Amino acid sequence: MKSILSPHLLRLEAEAIFIMREVVAEFERPVMLYSIGKDSGVMLHIAQKAFFPAKPPFPLLHVDTTWKFQEMIAFRDQTAARVGMELLVHINEDGVRRGVSPVASGSSVHTQVMKTEGLRQALDKWKFDAAFGGARRDEEKSRAKERIFSHRSTAHAWDPRNQRPELWNIFNTRIKPGESMRVFPLSNWTEIDVWDYIAAEEVPIVPLYLAKERPVVERGGALIMVDDDRLPLLPGETPRMEKVRFRTLGCYPLTGAMRSEASTLPEILAEMRASTMSEREGRLIDHDESGSMEKKKREGYF
Amino acid sequence: MLESVAAASSHGLSTPTETSDAAPPPTLRLLTCGSVDDGKSTLIGRLLFEQSLIFDDHFAALERDSKRHGTTGDDIDFALLVDGLEAEREQGITIDVAYRYVSTPRRAFIIADTPGHEQYTRNMATAASSASLAILLVDARKGLLTQTCRHAAIVSLIGIRHVVLAVNKIDLTGFDEAGFNKIVADFKAFAATLGFASITPIPISARHGDNVSEKSANTPWHKGPALLSFLETVEVEEDQSAKPFRFPVQWVNRPHLDFRGFAGTIASGTVRPGDEIVVAGSGKTSKVARIVAADGDLASAGAGEAVTLTLADELDIARGDLLSDAKSRPDVSDQFAAHLIWMSEDKLMPGRSYLLKSGAKTVPVTVTELKHRIDVNTLGQLPARTLSLNEVGVCNLATASPIAFDPYADNHTTGSFILIDRATNATAAAGLVSFGLRRATNIHRHGLSIGKLDRARLNNQKPAVLWFTGLSGSGKSTISNLVESWLFAHGLRTVLLDGDNIRHGLNKNLGFTEVDRVENIRRVGEVAKLMTDAGLIVLCSFISPFAAERQLVRDLLDDGEFLEVFVDTPIEECIARDPKGLYKKAIAGEIKNFTGVDQRYEAPLNPEMIVARDGQTPQQAAAAIVKELIRRGFIDSFADPGDDFSI
Ligand SMILES: Nc1nc2c(ncn2[C@@H]2O[C@H](COP(=O)(O)OP(=O)(O)OP(=O)(O)O)[C@@H](O)[C@H]2O)c(=O)[nH]1
Numbered sequence A: 001m002k003s004i005l006s007p008h009l010l011r012l013e014a015e016a017i018f019i020m021r022e023v024v025a026e027f028e029r030p031v032m033l034y035s036i037g038k039d040s041g042v043m044l045h046i047a048q049k050a051f052f053p054a055k056p057p058f059p060l061l062h063v064d065t066t067w068k069f070q071e072m073i074a075f076r077d078q079t080a081a082r083v084g085m086e087l088l089v090h091i092n093e094d095g096v097r098r099g100v101s102p103v104a105s106g107s108s109v110h111t112q113v114m115k116t117e118g119l120r121q122a123l124d125k126w127k128f129d130a131a132f133g134g135a136r137r138d139e140e141k142s143r144a145k146e147r148i149f150s151h152r153s154t155a156h157a158w159d160p161r162n163q164r165p166e167l168w169n170i171f172n173t174r175i176k177p178g179e180s181m182r183v184f185p186l187s188n189w190t191e192i193d194v195w196d197y198i199a200a201e202e203v204p205i206v207p208l209y210l211a212k213e214r215p216v217v218e219r220g221g222a223l224i225m226v227d228d229d230r231l232p233l234l235p236g237e238t239p240r241m242e243k244v245r246f247r248t249l250g251c252y253p254l255t256g257a258m259r260s261e262a263s264t265l266p267e268i269l270a271e272m273r274a275s276t277m278s279e280r281e282g283r284l285i286d287h288d289e290s291g292s293m294e295k296k297k298r299e300g301y302f
Numbered sequence B: 001m002l003e004s005v006a007a008a009s010s011h012g013l014s015t016p017t018e019t020s021d022a023a024p025p026p027t028l029r030l031l032t033c034g035s036v037d038d039g040k041s042t043l044i045g046r047l048l049f050e051q052s053l054i055f056d057d058h059f060a061a062l063e064r065d066s067k068r069h070g071t072t073g074d075d076i077d078f079a080l081l082v083d084g085l086e087a088e089r090e091q092g093i094t095i096d097v098a099y100r101y102v103s104t105p106r107r108a109f110i111i112a113d114t115p116g117h118e119q120y121t122r123n124m125a126t127a128a129s130s131a132s133l134a135i136l137l138v139d140a141r142k143g144l145l146t147q148t149c150r151h152a153a154i155v156s157l158i159g160i161r162h163v164v165l166a167v168n169k170i171d172l173t174g175f176d177e178a179g180f181n182k183i184v185a186d187f188k189a190f191a192a193t194l195g196f197a198s199i200t201p202i203p204i205s206a207r208h209g210d211n212v213s214e215k216s217a218n219t220p221w222h223k224g225p226a227l228l229s230f231l232e233t234v235e236v237e238e239d240q241s242a243k244p245f246r247f248p249v250q251w252v253n254r255p256h257l258d259f260r261g262f263a264g265t266i267a268s269g270t271v272r273p274g275d276e277i278v279v280a281g282s283g284k285t286s287k288v289a290r291i292v293a294a295d296g297d298l299a300s301a302g303a304g305e306a307v308t309l310t311l312a313d314e315l316d317i318a319r320g321d322l323l324s325d326a327k328s329r330p331d332v333s334d335q336f337a338a339h340l341i342w343m344s345e346d347k348l349m350p351g352r353s354y355l356l357k358s359g360a361k362t363v364p365v366t367v368t369e370l371k372h373r374i375d376v377n378t379l380g381q382l383p384a385r386t387l388s389l390n391e392v393g394v395c396n397l398a399t400a401s402p403i404a405f406d407p408y409a410d411n412h413t414t415g416s417f418i419l420i421d422r423a424t425n426a427t428a429a430a431g432l433v434s435f436g437l438r439r440a441t442n443i444h445r446h447g448l449s450i451g452k453l454d455r456a457r458l459n460n461q462k463p464a465v466l467w468f469t470g471l472s473g474s475g476k477s478t479i480s481n482l483v484e485s486w487l488f489a490h491g492l493r494t495v496l497l498d499g500d501n502i503r504h505g506l507n508k509n510l511g512f513t514e515v516d517r518v519e520n521i522r523r524v525g526e527v528a529k530l531m532t533d534a535g536l537i538v539l540c541s542f543i544s545p546f547a548a549e550r551q552l553v554r555d556l557l558d559d560g561e562f563l564e565v566f567v568d569t570p571i572e573e574c575i576a577r578d579p580k581g582l583y584k585k586a587i588a589g590e591i592k593n594f595t596g597v598d599q600r601y602e603a604p605l606n607p608e609m610i611v612a613r614d615g616q617t618p619q620q621a622a623a624a625i626v627k628e629l630i631r632r633g634f635i636d637s638f639a640d641p642g643d644d645f646s647i
């Protein structure tokens, strides 16, 4: 079935396709970071179009922190099977051995070790020279500053003060051995664009985005879903069922749910348009300090 | 100030489709620019705030940040909404572009906030390259500054046609009308040659919101619109689909042997199955067979769409080729004139090899001549030997192999390029093609039938220079090729210097003015002399219109070595043949300095040989020349060529 995309979405889609093709043509070993979320889903959907009738000529990579919601892992494996692309999964085994977890180590250590270091390990292990990420500029103020083709040093570091000028649609893709490029095909999309696109193109999404009765506990103002018995309950805490959904999906003890009745896409869109909170508000890792995203990115976080 | 914060607490995102049934105007891409501290970031922050586009948690962070980094005392510092890098917040300046996405019920906007600081001008140019409107801010107290002018010049150069002249901080001049009018008049005078289609002056206060979303009671004298309502309604888009079809091949899609598709984004024009296209570089043509898309083949596709085309014929097409409308072709050349905006700390080095990337094509390139630099204050020309960071210059460039392009004025996609430093991989410059240099554009290569190694075979011969002179299209190359073929077939060592081929290499940097033609022939003469030193029979085929230069070559060589062959085809016959369509263009005035049309040809007075007269065919002419070489003892008479090679 052919969907009718608005001229606005068509233009964004065409831009993403152009970026993906440019990477495939100019890099030796590209990979697509697949984080299972809605942005990854849109990115993967567009990749199917960009290379049709061929399959996207790169594998998918998931850096598994071992704390993803169970539904996410199931959805990930289904998705890889559906699109017929190779799925690589990397876990920072060293972090696992050291017992790093969001519960025991706190959110910032967990993110640093299991996500940032895990990603660096994976990119080094498979020697990828370009990695697609689904990040958007409207997510966060330092992302708003990042180029579509974001150059990384051999240590995976981003230098925000010395970014290559990016003119017209001509991307300077040249790197030295050991350096790499992070590439963001959805840079110019907003959260609303993503949902509009998901609705128009019927892009499959993890059911966690839709409201449903789920077991949660309330902590520090955030609703944490009890996804398995690894989450130690504090004294006096008993999970209760609430109709919630997730606006963004990370590691389960680090991602707050929101109370919601929106169990269909149109309802989500309506809710979104009325929302007064930002998307990353539910991400507990970003709250540490105002410049924290930039800091993480300089260290090689996506 | 803070009271209004409470009023804006119901933040909501809206999309343009929500409230109206009519098609909304297309998304507007714009940038803010102007000198440092003129209030660009504050304006964007204010706009986001007034449009209720700031989430509660972001607003809470902004209040905290304003206390810590703010430049506005106790007030909210809206610039901190866009100045997202730590270094920017600490220094209170913008360093790199921030992209913000704004939707009002009437239109969606992609806004790029750019740095005013001179050091970061390249980041401003980055933002300008994808925008179609610029808000140029001026501080009402300061008026036009150097950086205001530089930004205006870059905005114009990049081809943005619509400018809002936002005279900001009008609150600090007591909303002074006369001061505003003076700045507007100054700017209009400065911008007179910048070719903007519209300049819309608006007095604003980014900090307090005057004339930002709504017209201000403080400026009753301002008859124009408030900024937002102007942006919501302005029409800026040029219809790229109406231009000739251009399709840079980005990637060849070859999933299996039965499918060969060319993936790319249509730069301009539209395409339908059955359309005739040409591969600009090779000149090969075919027809579009299918427009392949994941949801089913398309009946047509237009500018901006990312598609995959298949063709009716198996042509040799690779990434970097440009598929074009066969009836309206781009230039194909290895030389062109362009504007460069220099973006690297390392200065431009004319003569040094850079990489040029245009569309999907990357080729080595050198700047052969830097003509001048542009003075951003006066827009005048300054002599220059190099370009430094953020300077703009005009130069000629030569690529290692021909590329297909259009002038930037006609097509921003096929007329733009970047230069990459081969050592550091830095993006060294942004380039905008002015025009192809004729000498390369209209020269079509002749395939030489004999290779270099073949010629190295030793034989009995006397070195000589056979100098073919005559009008364009008179048959010089054809005849000299025939002669060389015969000589080669008889084991003689030859080399052919062709008027067309030598201009692709040795004489790349020369045009067709009198001065350049003289230098062209001088160099050929020197080369021919070296070749005779090597014992070769040198065939030179050049229009060489001036007697003095032919004499110059004769004088370079030993007595008797120079044999002038006058290919005397009448001009009427040359015009009728017009094998390369050049006479047509010259007569139409599209090519200047064309021999026989608007430049004289001085016929030889005492040539060693005259051929092509009285309907002599090229075969007969070649046979006559070979006979003459034998008669003069340059080659042995072991093989009489007969009177006509065609027999
Ligand atoms: N009084 C007054 N102050 C203003 C106005 N607009 C901006 N300012 C102040 O001018 C200072 C500089 O503003 P910015 O928005 O950072 O300027 P900018 O043009 O973005 O500067 P760069 O990006 O570094 O070039 C800040 O302290 C603003 O609060 C205005 O309309 N009135």
Ligand SMILES: [Mg+2]
Residues within 6 Å of the ligand: B040, B041, B042, B079, B083, B093, B094, B113, B114, B115, B116
């Ligand atoms: Mg600024």
